[in-house]
Amino acid sequence: MDVLLLNCRIIDPVMGRDECGVDIEIISGVITAIGKKLKSKAPIKDLQGALIAPGFFDMHVHLREPGQEYKETIETGTRAAASGGFTGICCMPNTEPPISDPFVVSFIRAKANGNIVDVEICGTMTKSRKGEELAPMQALFDSGIKMISDDGSAVASAEVMRRVFEYGKMFDFLCTEHCEEPSMTKGTAMHEGKISTKLGIPGYPSVAEDIIVARDILLAEYVGGVRYHVAHLSTRNAVQLVREAKSKGIKVSCEVTPHHFTLTDEAVETHLANAKMNPPLRENEDIQAIIRGLQDGTIDCISTDHAPHASHEKETDIMSAAYGIIGCETAIGLGLTNLVHSGKLSLMKYIEVSSTNPRALMKLPQIKISEGEKANLTVIDFDKEWTFGSEHIQSKSSNTPFIGTKLKGQPVGVINNNQSWWRDKD
Amino acid sequence: MNRDLLGIRQLSTDQITDLLRRSDGYFLQLNSIDPFRKSSLLDGRTVANLFFENSTRTKTSFELAEKRLGATSVNLSMQTSSLTKGESLIDTVNVICAMKVDCVVVRHSSSGVPQLLRKHLPDHIRIINAGDGGHEHPTQALLDAATLQAKLGSLKNKKIVIIGDILHSRVARSNMILLNKLGAKVTLVSPLTLTPKYVEEIFGVRVVHELADEIKDASAVISLRIQFERQSRSLFPNLSDFRMRYGLTPLRIMETNAFILHPGPVNRGVELDNEAADSEKSLILQQVKRGVAIRMAVFEWLFEDK
Numbered sequence: 001m002d003v004l005l006l007n008c009r010i011i012d013p014v015m016g017r018d019e020c021g022v023d024i025e026i027i028s029g030v031i032t033a034i035g036k037k038l039k040s041k042a043p044i045k046d047l048q049g050a051l052i053a054p055g056f057f058d059m060h061v062h063l064r065e066p067g068q069e070y071k072e073t074i075e076t077g078t079r080a081a082a083s084g085g086f087t088g089i090c091c092m093p094n095t096e097p098p099i100s101d102p103f104v105v106s107f108i109r110a111k112a113n114g115n116i117v118d119v120e121i122c123g124t125m126t127k128s129r130k131g132e133e134l135a136p137m138q139a140l141f142d143s144g145i146k147m148i149s150d151d152g153s154a155v156a157s158a159e160v161m162r163r164v165f166e167y168g169k170m171f172d173f174l175c176t177e178h179c180e181e182p183s184m185t186k187g188t189a190m191h192e193g194k195i196s197t198k199l200g201i202p203g204y205p206s207v208a209e210d211i212i213v214a215r216d217i218l219l220a221e222y223v224g225g226v227r228y229h230v231a232h233l234s235t236r237n238a239v240q241l242v243r244e245a246k247s248k249g250i251k252v253s254c255e256v257t258p259h260h261f262t263l264t265d266e267a268v269e270t271h272l273a274n275a276k277m278n279p280p281l282r283e284n285e286d287i288q289a290i291i292r293g294l295q296d297g298t299i300d301c302i303s304t305d306h307a308p309h310a311s312h313e314k315e316t317d318i319m320s321a322a323y324g325i326i327g328c329e330t331a332i333g334l335g336l337t338n339l340v341h342s343g344k345l346s347l348m349k350y351i352e353v354s355s356t357n358p359r360a361l362m363k364l365p366q367i368k369i370s371e372g373e374k375a376n377l378t379v380i381d382f383d384k385e386w387t388f389g390s391e392h393i394q395s396k397s398s399n400t401p402f403i404g405t406k407l408k409g410q411p412v413g414v415i416n417n418n419q420s421w422w423r424d425k426d
Numbered sequence: 427m428n429r430d431l432l433g434i435r436q437l438s439t440d441q442i443t444d445l446l447r448r449s450d451g452y453f454l455q456l457n458s459i460d461p462f463r464k465s466s467l468l469d470g471r472t473v474a475n476l477f478f479e480n481s482t483r484t485k486t487s488f489e490l491a492e493k494r495l496g497a498t499s500v501n502l503s504m505q506t507s508s509l510t511k512g513e514s515l516i517d518t519v520n521v522i523c524a525m526k527v528d529c530v531v532v533r534h535s536s537s538g539v540p541q542l543l544r545k546h547l548p549d550h551i552r553i554i555n556a557g558d559g560g561h562e563h564p565t566q567a568l569l570d571a572a573t574l575q576a577k578l579g580s581l582k583n584k585k586i587v588i589i590g591d592i593l594h595s596r597v598a599r600s601n602m603i604l605l606n607k608l609g610a611k612v613t614l615v616s617p618l619t620l621t622p623k624y625v626e627e628i629f630g631v632r633v634v635h636e637l638a639d640e641i642k643d644a645s646a647v648i649s650l651r652i653q654f655e656r657q658s659r660s661l662f663p664n665l666s667d668f669r670m671r672y673g674l675t676p677l678r679i680m681e682t683n684a685f686i687l688h689p690g691p692v693n694r695g696v697e698l699d700n701e702a703a704d705s706e707k708s709l710i711l712q713q714v715k716r717g718v719a720i721r722m723a724v725f726e727w728l729f730e731d732k
């Protein structure tokens with residue numbers, strides 16, 4: 001893929017660079033020249049001042065394949081990721097069968113091979129996500145796994161979690177926990193608070209999340225040196241627990257989703273099952289705490305928890321509806337609108353939490369926007385005002401409460417693996 | 427726009443008063459010893475009773491109201507559990523649309539199902555909420571208010587005590603909203619484990635956990651049914667502990683002139699002892715009669731020419 005990108009604003013936290021009006025020449029997927037008024041034989045693409053950032057990485061995506069191809073496939077899920085501005089994702093292991101053995105890993109690798117989006121794979125912590133026996137960690141490690149998680153549920157037993165940390169530490173796995181104390185959340189469908197009281201819907205209390213975060217931090221400290229990661233953190237107390245653990249030098253990191261810094265439990269009143277997530281949408285105070293956590297570095301990254309479900313699983317009563325929403329296509333719009341354009345987070349910091357930090361946690365090489373480097377880039381029209389609609393959905397599913405939401409800032413292209421994707425002008 | 431009855435929350439105080447007034451006429455007819463003269467108000471109309479959750483009483487009450495107004499009733503009783511997960515609602519909606527019904531009466535164990543059906547059904551089909559999850563049960567609250575008004579007159583500033591499982595109770599929620607709109611003073615008496623968080627603030631009620639003297643100066647007591655089917659966990663020690671703290675025992679009812687209401691079916695010896703359920707202060711059978719009258723009034727209101 002050869003292209004001469006005209007009039008870019010390069011923003012690169014790794015190189016510490018923020019520069020407008022620059023041209024970039026890419027030949028065979030490699031950056032060959034960066035400068036003003038470049039001349040090249042490559043086809044020209046005028047970006048009219050669009051942002052060029054190191055490729056965004058989404059650490060938490062449910063691709064559903066193998067086993068639930070009616071919801072999403074590796075093909076449709078990576079297309080959703082690319083159109084959402086991501087050049088890399090990590091797929092979560094709650095597939096059918098779960099990613100508990102190297103055969104499933106090679107199946108996914110084969111299907112994702114040659115994709116514009118890099119697909120990293122998360123293995124399970126315990127065998128078949130049952131929370132009982134340890135997953136075959138050596139075999140998973142040998143197949144290239146860097147992160148393990150029983151995502152979809154927490155490891156309920158503290159004893160098993162301790163052993164996951166101890167055994168997992170030997171591979172320096174990132175041990176990612178879906179923090180939910182199961183005994184407190186059975187049969188619940190939304191956050192426990194004023195709105196659940198009003199609607200009479202069984203509530204999932206914040207403390208059910210906090211308890212597991214606290215337990216795991218204590219275990220991580222006890223084991224010592226293990227890399228512990230809180231998936232889709234949603235509560236103010238969990239932010240504080242992670243902040244305190246970090247200050248004590250415990251190797252803890254965490255991520256938040258765009259929906260958890262955008263919506264509160266009030267969304268359940270209008271969107272019903274399309275606002276049913278796990279963890280649930282919380283309260284305004286939680287959003288404020290999450291934003292402070294992003295500002296002070298307590299929160300390491302933004303991940304989407306892209307969770308596609310077929311319409312019959314979402315357009316139904318809230319108790320039997322599935323948890324989660326698709327998230328790749330709305331992530332950048334929501335992040336720029338609610339964090340950057342609102343003045344809460346600098347653009348540089350936003351790119352760190354979207355690219356630099358997740359790559360570091362996944363032990364992936366950092367992307368540098370400089371000559372001689374492979375082009376792995378996310379292109380963003382920073383000031384574009386748009387309304388998210390079904391025409392923007394590349395996922396096989398369309399379970400989202402954001403249809404009709406006005407956003408500012410839109411991913412318009414990605415370049416990776418000697419390929420490019422560009423959004424048609426709308 | 428056609429009318430629906432999705433919840434008490436959507437009704438204005440005037441609409442509530444209007445519905446209660448309409449039901450009085452039907453109540454008089456039901457109370458007379460003459461054979462019931464069928465009305466032709468719903469002639470040619472078809473009403474589908476969709477009960478995704480079991481209920482003998484409410485369903486019978488709706489069916490009687492429909493038949494006495496001349497409607498054709500179809501009954502679809504579906505236990506959610508026996509249906510394929512998820513597909514039931516959308517499928518049902520399509521089935522209903524194909525059958526040319528004018529009104530849907532729906533009961534479901536999940537909050538928000540009437541709202542969801544409103545989104546999916548064509549506008550001309552009226553929807554009546556016959557109880558959704560722990561959310562609302564508007565006809566129950568209306569019939570309770572009609573029963574109370576018949577004995578107490580205006581409910582303004584009257585102390586009404588609601589006792590028991592507030593957490594799971596749609597009856598409590600609809601009653602709190604309705605009684606507030608009519609100016610009554612509502613006190614909840616429930617164990618902390620069965621009291622939803624922030625209920626004082628959200629519903630504008632007083633909350634206490636000890637029964638003590640609360641019913642002595644009350645005008646009426648609404649005792650709620652312990653919903654065993656909704657209790658997936660231990661929320662109180664056992665039935666006798668519950669009765670000791672919250673049951674209307676002979677001793678307790680001797681201390682008060684308050685009328686006793688209960689949405690039924692009563693767990694005798696738990697929420698109400700026989701002495702309470704069968705006392706002259708008990709309005710339980712009045713509630714049943716008012717229930718048919720209220721449902722007739724609701725149909726009249728939904729289908730009147732505007």
Ligand SMILES: [Zn+2]
Binds near residue numbers: 151153178231278279
């Ligand atoms: Zn999760």
